[in-house]
Amino acid sequence: MTDTPLLSVRDLAVRFRTGAGQVRAVDGVSFDVRRGETLAVLGESGSGKSVTAQAIMGILPRPAGEVVAGSIVYDGRDLLAEDPNRVRKLRGDEIAMVFQDPLSSLNPVFRVGWQIGEMFRRHRGASRRDARAAAVELMERVGIPAARRRVDDFPHQFSGGMRQRIMIAMALALKPRLLIADEPTTALDVTVQAQIMRLLADLRREEGMALVLITHDLGVVADVADRALLMYAGRAVETGDIREVYDHAAHPYTRGLMASIPDLDAPRERLTPVRGAPPNLLDLPSGCSFHPRCPHATDRCSVDDPVLRPIDGRPEEHRSACHYAEEVLAGEREPV
Amino acid sequence: MTDTLTDLGSPPAAPVPEQVVRARRRAGSGRIRFASAVIGIYVLAAVFGPWLVGYDSVATSTGDRLLPPGSRTEDGSLAIFGTDQVGQDLFAQVLQGARISIAVGVATLLLAGVIGVAIGVVAGWYGRWLDGALMRLADVQLTFPSILLAIFIAALLGPSVVNVVIVLAISNWVTFARVARSQVLVTKNRDFVDATRTLGARSWHLVRRCVLPACAAPVLVVATVEIGHVILAEASLSFLGLGTPASSPSWGVTIANGRNYLGDAWWISTIPGICLALLVVSFGLLGDALRDRFDPKLKNL
Amino acid sequence: MSASPSEPLLSVRELHTTFPIRSALLRRVTGHIQAVAGVSFDLRPGETLGLVGESGSGKSTLARTVIGLEKAASGTVTFDGRELTSASPAELRAARRDIQMIFQDPYSSLNPRRTAGQIVAEAWEIHPDVVSRSRWRDEVSDLLARVGLDPSHADRYPHQFSGGQRQRLGIARALALKPKIVICDEAVSALDVSIQAQVLNLLADLQADLGLTYLFIAHDLSVVRHVADRVAVMYLGRVVEVADQEEIFQRPTHPYTQALLSAVPVPRPWDQPQRESIIIGGDVPSPADPPSGCRFRTRCWKAQDVCAQVEPALEIRLGLHPSACHFAELLSAAPGNSPEGSLTPGG
Numbered sequence: 001m002t003d004t005p006l007l008s009v010r011d012l013a014v015r016f017r018t019g020a021g022q023v024r025a026v027d028g029v030s031f032d033v034r035r036g037e038t039l040a041v042l043g044e045s046g047s048g049k050s051v052t053a054q055a056i057m058g059i060l061p062r063p064a065g066e067v068v069a070g071s072i073v074y075d076g077r078d079l080l081a082e083d084p085n086r087v088r089k090l091r092g093d094e095i096a097m098v099f100q101d102p103l104s105s106l107n108p109v110f111r112v113g114w115q116i117g118e119m120f121r122r123h124r125g126a127s128r129r130d131a132r133a134a135a136v137e138l139m140e141r142v143g144i145p146a147a148r149r150r151v152d153d154f155p156h157q158f159s160g161g162m163r164q165r166i167m168i169a170m171a172l173a174l175k176p177r178l179l180i181a182d183e184p185t186t187a188l189d190v191t192v193q194a195q196i197m198r199l200l201a202d203l204r205r206e207e208g209m210a211l212v213l214i215t216h217d218l219g220v221v222a223d224v225a226d227r228a229l230l231m232y233a234g235r236a237v238e239t240g241d242i243r244e245v246y247d248h249a250a251h252p253y254t255r256g257l258m259a260s261i262p263d264l265d266a267p268r269e270r271l272t273p274v275r276g277a278p279p280n281l282l283d284l285p286s287g288c289s290f291h292p293r294c295p296h297a298t299d300r301c302s303v304d305d306p307v308l309r310p311i312d313g314r315p316e317e318h319r320s321a322c323h324y325a326e327e328v329l330a331g332e333r334e335p336v
Numbered sequence: 337m338t339d340t341l342t343d344l345g346s347p348p349a350a351p352v353p354e355q356v357v358r359a360r361r362r363a364g365s366g367r368i369r370f371a372s373a374v375i376g377i378y379v380l381a382a383v384f385g386p387w388l389v390g391y392d393s394v395a396t397s398t399g400d401r402l403l404p405p406g407s408r409t410e411d412g413s414l415a416i417f418g419t420d421q422v423g424q425d426l427f428a429q430v431l432q433g434a435r436i437s438i439a440v441g442v443a444t445l446l447l448a449g450v451i452g453v454a455i456g457v458v459a460g461w462y463g464r465w466l467d468g469a470l471m472r473l474a475d476v477q478l479t480f481p482s483i484l485l486a487i488f489i490a491a492l493l494g495p496s497v498v499n500v501v502i503v504l505a506i507s508n509w510v511t512f513a514r515v516a517r518s519q520v521l522v523t524k525n526r527d528f529v530d531a532t533r534t535l536g537a538r539s540w541h542l543v544r545r546c547v548l549p550a551c552a553a554p555v556l557v558v559a560t561v562e563i564g565h566v567i568l569a570e571a572s573l574s575f576l577g578l579g580t581p582a583s584s585p586s587w588g589v590t591i592a593n594g595r596n597y598l599g600d601a602w603w604i605s606t607i608p609g610i611c612l613a614l615l616v617v618s619f620g621l622l623g624d625a626l627r628d629r630f631d632p633k634l635k636n637l
Numbered sequence: 638m639s640a641s642p643s644e645p646l647l648s649v650r651e652l653h654t655t656f657p658i659r660s661a662l663l664r665r666v667t668g669h670i671q672a673v674a675g676v677s678f679d680l681r682p683g684e685t686l687g688l689v690g691e692s693g694s695g696k697s698t699l700a701r702t703v704i705g706l707e708k709a710a711s712g713t714v715t716f717d718g719r720e721l722t723s724a725s726p727a728e729l730r731a732a733r734r735d736i737q738m739i740f741q742d743p744y745s746s747l748n749p750r751r752t753a754g755q756i757v758a759e760a761w762e763i764h765p766d767v768v769s770r771s772r773w774r775d776e777v778s779d780l781l782a783r784v785g786l787d788p789s790h791a792d793r794y795p796h797q798f799s800g801g802q803r804q805r806l807g808i809a810r811a812l813a814l815k816p817k818i819v820i821c822d823e824a825v826s827a828l829d830v831s832i833q834a835q836v837l838n839l840l841a842d843l844q845a846d847l848g849l850t851y852l853f854i855a856h857d858l859s860v861v862r863h864v865a866d867r868v869a870v871m872y873l874g875r876v877v878e879v880a881d882q883e884e885i886f887q888r889p890t891h892p893y894t895q896a897l898l899s900a901v902p903v904p905r906p907w908d909q910p911q912r913e914s915i916i917i918g919g920d921v922p923s924p925a926d927p928p929s930g931c932r933f934r935t936r937c938w939k940a941q942d943v944c945a946q947v948e949p950a951l952e953i954r955l956g957l958h959p960s961a962c963h964f965a966e967l968l969s970a971a972p973g974n975s976p977e978g979s980l981t982p983g984g
Contacts, residue, residue, distance in 0.1 A: 044829040045800075145919075159920040160692075189691035189856065194900035194916050216829065219859075219902030246905055260834035261904055262863035264886070270841070271863070273834030277799045527746035531810065534704050534738050535760045536730040545759065549750040 004076070005032035006210050007056070007178055012070035014051050014060065014234075023281040025051040025065070027234040030308075033178065038204060038211040040225035040242060042218055042257075046278050048234040049214045053180050057097050058087065074178070092123055096171035100183035102163035106155040112166050113139075113151030119173035138169040143199060161192035165199070172203065179204070180212045185220060197224055218257060222246065227317075230254050233279055233289040236308055240318030250311050250320040250329040252294045288322070296324055368629075371622035378615050382438045385431030397423035402601040418603045420593060430608050433587040436580060437612070440500055441567045445559050447505035452512025453555060457543060459513065460520030471517070474510045482507035482569065483576075490578040500579045504566050515558050516551050523550040553630045561623030564616040571612055587612045645679035646850055647703070647736075647818060652676045652712035654695070654702045658925055670925045672698035674874035675712070677951075680818065685844070685851040687865030687882065689858055689897070693921040695874040696854050700820045703852070704738050705729055717817075734764060737816040741823035743803035747795040753781065753806055754791030760813035767814055780809040785839060801832035805839065812843070820852045825860060837864060858901045862886055870894045873932040874924055876951055880958035890955055890965035893917075893933045913968060931963070939964045 014026040026048040033039050043049045054060045055067050058079070072079045074095065079087050099105045107115060116138055117131030126134065132151065139147035142165040155163060164184060171179055181200065185193040201224040204211045213221050221228075221242070228242040230253065238251040249255045256274030263269075276293040279285055285292050291301035300323060308321045311329060322328060400409045400423035407415050409425070417426035459470040486503045493499050523529060529546045537545075573579035574588025582589055587608040594604025654673040657666040672695045680686050690696045701707045703714055705721070714721045716732050724732065740746035747756055754777045761768040761776075768776050778788035784805040786798075795803055804824065811819055821840065825833040837860065843849060855861050861868055862882060869879040870893065878891040889895045899915040906912065917936045922928055928935050934944040943963055954965040 044831065161920050189921070190858070190900040190902075191691060191896060191917055192920060193902075195918070198916055217902060218830070219904050222902065222904055223906050243907060257830055258904060260830045262834070262837070262859040264859045264862055264898075264901055264903060265909075271834040271838055273838070274831035275835070277801055277832060278829070527740045527742055528748040530701075530706055531738070531740055531746050531807070532748070532759060533706060534733060534736075535763050535810075535814065536733045537759075537763050541763060545751070546748055549748075 006035045006075060007033040007212075008071075008073040009052070009056070010071045010073070012052065012055060012072065013068050014048070014055050014065060015068045016051075016065050018064070018282070021282050024234050025281065026055065028070070029231070029234070029236045030070075031229050031236065031239060033210050033212055035177070036204070036208050036210055037226045038201075038213060038221075038224055040221040040228045041212060041214045041231065042216070042221070042228055043231035044216055044257075044278055046233070046281060047231040049231050050182050051234075052231070053097065053182050053212070053214055056180065057095065058091055059097075093174050094176050095178045095180065096174070096176035098164070098167050098171050098179065098181040098184050100186050102160065102167045102187075103155065105167055106163060108155055111152045111154055112158070115155075116166065116170050116173060119170060123174055134173070135169075138173060139166070141172070142166075142169045142203075143195075144169075159192075160188055161195060164188065164192075164196055168196075168199065168203070172207070175207065176209055178210045178212070180214070182214045183216070184213070186215070186217070193220060197221075200224065218246070218261060230257075233281065233284060235289065235321065237290065237321045238319065239308065240315065244315060244318050248314060248318070248329055250314065250318065250325040251322045252296050252328055253290050254320075255328065256293075256295075296322075296328055298324075367621050367625040371618040371625065374614065374618040375622065378434055378618075379438065381431055382434040386428070386435055389425070389428045389431055399423065402597065402604075404601075405603050405607070417607045418601070420590070420604050421597055421601070426590075426604060426607060429585050429590050430587070430611055433585055433590055433608055434611065434615075436497065436584050436586040437567045437570060437615070440497060440504070440570045440580070440586070441563045443501045444504040444508060444566045444570075445563055447501060448508040448562075449512050449555065449559060451505065452509035453516040453548075453551060455509065456513035456516025457520055457547060457551070460517035461524060461539065461543060461547065467517075470513070474513055477506070477510050483573075483578075486573050486578045495578060495581045497580050497584055500570055500573060503573070504569055507569070508562060508566060511558055511562060512555060515554050519551045519554055520547050523547050557623060557627045557630055560619060560626055564619035564623070567612070567619070568616050644682075646682045646717060647680035647852075648713075648715040649679075649699075649703065650677045650713045650715070652699065652702060652714065653710040654698050654707050655710045668925055670923075671874050671927065672924055673702060674924075674927070676871070676874070676876055677712075678869055678876065678879065680850055680852060682817075682850055683844075683848055684866045685853050685864050687861035687868040688852060688854045688871060689856065689861050689868060690871035691856060691897075691921055693873065693924055694871040695924065696871050697822055699871070700738065700822050700852065700854055704736055704820055705733060734767070734814045735817045736820065737811040737814060737818070738820040738822060739804075739807050739811050739824040742827055743800050743807060744795075746807055747803055747810075749795055752792050752794055753777075753786070753798070756795070756806060757781070757791075757809050757813055760810065764814060776813075780812060781806075783812070783843070784809045785835075799832075801828055801835060804828060804832075804836055808836075808839065808843070812847070815847075816849070818850045818852065820854070822854045823856070824853075826855065826857065833860070840864065858886075858898060870897065873921060873927050875932060875961065877933065877962070878958070878960045879951070884958050888957060888967055890957060890960040890967060891933075891962045892937050892939055892964075894960075895968050896936075931961070933962075 010030045012026055012029045013024060016023050016025045029048070029052060031039070041049045041052065051065070056072055060066065067080060074090065106112070113132055113135040116135035120126035120131040120134050121128070136147050136151050139151060144150060144162055144165050158166065184200065185196050188196060197220055200211065213225060215221055225242045227240065228245045229236055230238040230251065232253050238245055238249065238254045245254065246258065249258060253274065260271060260273040262271060274293050279289055285302070287302040287304055288306050291297040294301065304323065306321045306323050308319045310316050311318055311320055311325045313326070314329070397410065400419045401421055403409065403415050403419040405416060405418040407418060409415050409419065415425050415427065417430060420426055420429070455470050459467040482503065485506060489499055489503050523546060529542055532542055532546055570579055570586060571588035571591065574586045575592045577592070579588055580586045590608045591605045594601065597604055652673055653671065653675055655669045655671050658668040658670060659665060660667050676699055678686065688696045688699065698707060702709050709722045712722065716736065719728065719732060721729060721732055757777050757780055758773045761773060777791050781788045781791060786802060786805050786809070795806070798806065825836050828836060840851070841864065844851060853861065853864055865882045867880065868882050868885040869876045870885070870891065871877070872893050878885065878889065878894045885894065886898065889898060896915045896917040899913055903909065919936050922935055930946050930948050931944040934940040937944070947963070949961045949963045951959045951961040954960045955967070
């Protein structure tokens with residue numbers, strides 16, 4: 001069975017308790033990740049994209065955050081229903097994660113080779129010598145120059161880009177089938193960012209693993225992702241093949257985001273950004289939570305909460321959570 | 337309306353998870369309420385007590401010597417806490433003692449706080465050799481036993497409430513200086529200080545508007561923790577005869593008076609001792625709770 | 638194509654800013670970081686000069702030196718005919734009224750213990766002659782409205798605003814002294830894309846309304862392309878190429894500029910199949926120990942022996958614009974030399 005998805009998230013809801021009340025950081029999100037594909041999860045701060053990743057990895061901050069509904073099925077097994085110990089092992093062996101800030105994710109008092117080797121020692125029972133050799137091999141694999149010499153360096157002796165490579169090496173150690181990267185290049189310079197995206201794309205192809213790329217930057221993933229999932233205020237608002245979604249955006253939020261990005265080839269025209277600011281999750285607007293910022297909103301939008309649905313005339317896979325997706329796409333509904 | 341005006345009245349941004357997790361917890365509300373209530377009772381007693389129950393430090397009443405708590409004195413009044421070796425009402429003495437202890441504590445903290453914060457801010461703000469010199473001075477101060485200093489000053493100036501305050505302030509300014517200095521070091525490199533500097537502000541403006549407000553909360557927390565120590569230190573000095581003179585009977589004086597009668601009149605030393613302990617513990621509790629709420633970083637002080 | 642060349646408002650010549658490196662134990666000075674190593678540029682009235690570069694390029698230090706937050710080791714900053722690096726503190730304070738700055742982080746750049754109104758009015762507290770105290774309330778309201786904030790929110794504290802609103806507040810503070818030059822130090826980098834676009838539009842409106850001159854510092858080239866009239870590219874404390882923005886983006890001649898442009902993520906890469914992909918290896922070297930000769934040579938695919946020996950001057954090359962490369966050439970002229978796929982850093 002190769003056509004069943006590797007990861008299938010259904011109606012996932014995550015609740016956070018705050019001093020001021022409870023928020024639904026993720027509210028009924030469903031998506032699939034197929035074997036070997038790259039899914040880009042896109043959204044601004046507060047959209048719930050990172051919380052979704054934390055829920056999949058089982059690393060929600062406790063006790064504030066909690067999965068309250070839905071299922072996360074990995075390779076036929078529901079991660080939320082199964083025995084926690086087996087799930088923990090599965091998450092270590094088959095699902096790996098790379099974070100935004102490599103410096104705070106690495107332990108500053110251990111040598112990087114030791115930290116990479118720990119994956120082999122703990123999960124594979126490798127000897128110290130074998131683990132070290134494997135660590136050097138991995139460091140070479142992720143493009144760290146003079147790996148043999150640098151294996152005994154401490155994290156602070158590496159640059160930001162090199163540290164991110166070390167994090168990727170650790171994530172790759174156990175040959176995961178799914179790699180989740182949460183803003184992996186946000187803290188890096190553009191030239192280094194390009195290196196890391198290239199590395200992730202190469203590794204995915206060579207290892208045949210599936211990749212989930214979480215980012216706020218619609219540009220960085222365009223080259224490497226197969227499909228896109230856009231999130232807003234804890235909901236999925238648009239999904240589909242990345243080229244289809246970018247070229248034929250059928251949700252006003254997606255369109256607004258695209259219009260907010262200054263174009264490198266069309267200088268000095270006035271940007272047409274999404275107006276207003278992301279909503280307060282404690283006090284979400286009624287109906288479609290995007291309606292107060294939406295140029296297309298009608299009375300219906302403040303009452304009737306749209307669901308993610310296929311769009312007439314577009315591929316079945318392309319879905320949008322907008323009542324007026326077809327009109328938005330056709331440009332028929334002029335912004336009011 | 338241009339689109340640059342569209343932020344008008346929009347609500348604050350959605351709380352992102354980190355903010356959600358860090359959402360202000362009302363840490364230690366119970367402790368704060370309890371300790372404040374106890375301290376409040378002490379303060380009321382210290383302010384109004386001696387006024388309601390008169391106390392005369394030179395009066396003696398030989399017939400009423402060493403009466404146990406709850407006895408009736410010769411003039412028919414009730415001695416709730418008993419009487420001491422010269423027949424004075426212990427309750428009145430304890431109330432008077434509360435007034436002296438709290439007054440000494442507050443005065444000491446004000447003096448130590450002003451000196452300490454001033455030195456800490458100057459050291460942290462100007463840095464370099466001035467910082468080095470002032471902080472070495474603080475180190476020297478810490479290695480010098482305050483009892484020794486007290487003996488020295490008492491021998492030189494004689495025991496008085498003012499001298500006690502001076503001695504204790506000299507032994508306590510260092511904590512304030514360190515807290516203020518570390519707060520200055522954290523604050524002075526913040527962007528908003530640079531932003532104010534680019535407006536053309538001079539040092540005094542920056543210290544007053546940016547640095548001192550940032551010091552306020554941690555300094556208050558430290559003051560609450562320290563006041564217990566100060567009251568205890570005052571009692572110790574008075575117990576040793578180096579503190580307040582017998583004419584102003586602080587708790588330490590009363591405890592010392594009872595020392596020779598522990599066998600047959602336990603209450604003379606014990607009751608002021610309990611009063612002292614309860615107040616010191618309450619301040620400690622309040623200080624800890626305030627620190628947990630406002631500034632967990634200070635935990636090691 | 639741009640405005641007629643008039644007297645520069647701000648003129649920076651051979652500016653150097655260095656930081657001492659101290660040993661951990663004895664605090665002895667063991668070396669120097671050359672954060673800004675000989676930078677010259679002019680800022681003309683009403684224009685926007687974009688200053689781009691990666692971390693370690695010294696662009697923020699340059700801005701901080703121009704505005705006086707760091708001390709220049711050598712070189713001059715001349716504003717409106719007055720030389721600032723040798724000016725008295727009083728002269729400097731007066732000049733600072735005309736040069737203001739917008740900071741990157743909308744969270745740490747606002748004093749958390751003061752209200753929006755107090756933050757904006759602080760400038761007048763320092764310079765009482767600009768706005769009399771009785772007019773503060775009205776002027777605060779005007780400024781808040783001007784940057785798109787609700788004037789009735791003047792009594793709110795910074796934490797009660799969103800990130801975008803806080804950045805608007807930072808802009809209002811920078812405008813309080815009616816400056817001629819505003820330095821935007823990564824002013825939109827910390828914002829979400831949609832908010833970033835709103836703030837960019839606001840900055841454009843303010844420039845048009847108030848005739849402001851911007852020194853716009855950013856690492857994001859698409860943003861710089863959008864706002865700048867001219868662009869200077871910095872690498873390891875030096876300017877490597879400077880030109881009108883159309884020139885820089887269409888006809889870059891320095892390899893670093895070419896690589897930087899190529900690395901900018903574009904939203905629809907499939908629309909530009911002809912776009913060259915140059916991925917340079919490695920990281921920016923440490924400014925404490927910069928390479929000899931050309932500072933970019935350790936990451937450059939064109940580097941020859943001469944690059945290690947002779948530092949290329951920033952001068953007009955190919956008859957186009959100033960570029961600091963011995964082998965300056967247009968990109969289309971260099972096919973086959975593209976270091977495509979070279980992931981292993983040089984060195």
